[in-house]
Amino acid sequence: MTAHIVIWRDAVLVLAAAPLAYYALGTLVALRFFRRERARTLPNYTSPASILKPVRGVDFGSYENFASFCRQEYPDYEILFAVNDGEDPAVPVIQRIIAEFPERRIRLLVGAEHLGANRKVNKLARLAREAQNEVLVLTDGDVRVGSQFLREIVGPLADRKIGAVTCFYRGIAEKNLGAEIEAVGASSDFFAGVLMAGWMEGITFALGASIATTKEWIAKMGGFEAIADTLADDYELGNRIAKAGGEVVLSRETVWTMYPAQTLRSFWDHQVRWARTVRQCRPLSYGGLLFTQGLPWALLAAFVAPVKWIGGVYLLVYLILRLAMAWTVGVWVVGDQVLRRKIWLVPLRDAIHFLIWLASFGSNRIRWGNAEYLIRHGRMVPAGGAERAATKSAENAPRL
16 A cells, blocks of 8 residues: 555544544533533513514414413513415414413514515514514524423523523424434534534524514614525524624523424425525535534545454444434433434434535525525525515515
8 A cells, every 4th residue: 555545544534533523522512501501590580572473384383383472471471473465374373372362462464574585584574663572582483482481581681791592492393204304403413513603602693493682682783674685594683693792692491393294305405405504604614514524434434444443433433422412412402302212313314414515515596485596695686586476475465
């Protein structure tokens, strides 16, 4: 074997150790977060809050998701729903919620001014204008919460330096391989990356399932109008609040989010869209994810190892450290029951994720719903006339 080949082989073996070190460190950081948050006492701060829920369509858990916000042990709050048009399937469900919880202040708004390509942000802008309280709690339509959710996520805002509070989310998945892989991926890998980012540089972004902030901080970041064309509105909101001088904190409260059954095509489109979103938001960090991909590096190390037992050690250590990080982050910290039951899916998810990571560099085009967009400098540009027609329809929708 030539010296040149030996150098390349040794370089691969060294680089293949990087993901293993990442898994070990990720486990330690998660344990640190878990112990610190369990010991923390929140201030008894219960400022009146407005829950803003932009909604489009329904899924297998919509009624219970919406109802969970009506069962909060919190003294004063309102719930505002917004849909694009009165024919949205969510409307009858929301009307049922209003009828079944007459003690709650709940309003349904239909239609929103077109501020940009991101229709969720268009609805958020109208919801914020209609909100009667200073504290705003933004949650997606597929989110379910516990009864202490508002107390936990609003409490940190007692400190005026804190501009936003955001939450992890655990999965409720239908019996479908694509849905379960998405849930496992978020809780076992994505959240580990969030904790590592927080440990290394602080949290400078928000997670879209739930964000608590105030009208004051929304104004300081430029209003929802400033992010109406962005794809990663949750990331941008947290990032702009951080740039405006607000601290973004990660709550110990974890919410639930739904993972519906998917076809192979819808699974691939959703994962690629998510990957391209992350790449657009944090390009350097996203490139560095290559060195957190333990499975392909372990396989490559096994292929080039001078003796078989060395390759076997790489594969064994990958499994041990990867599953240890997945369990610590996903089960201990996040409490994800899908991961607890399906932890054996982690290596399969890692293999698929590596292919998605590669595919994410192939284009800046994403599919969202029935429309396609080009992503330019983090902003969505409609790729065809269909989206312009949908936009015109939204602009002409009745306002209630």
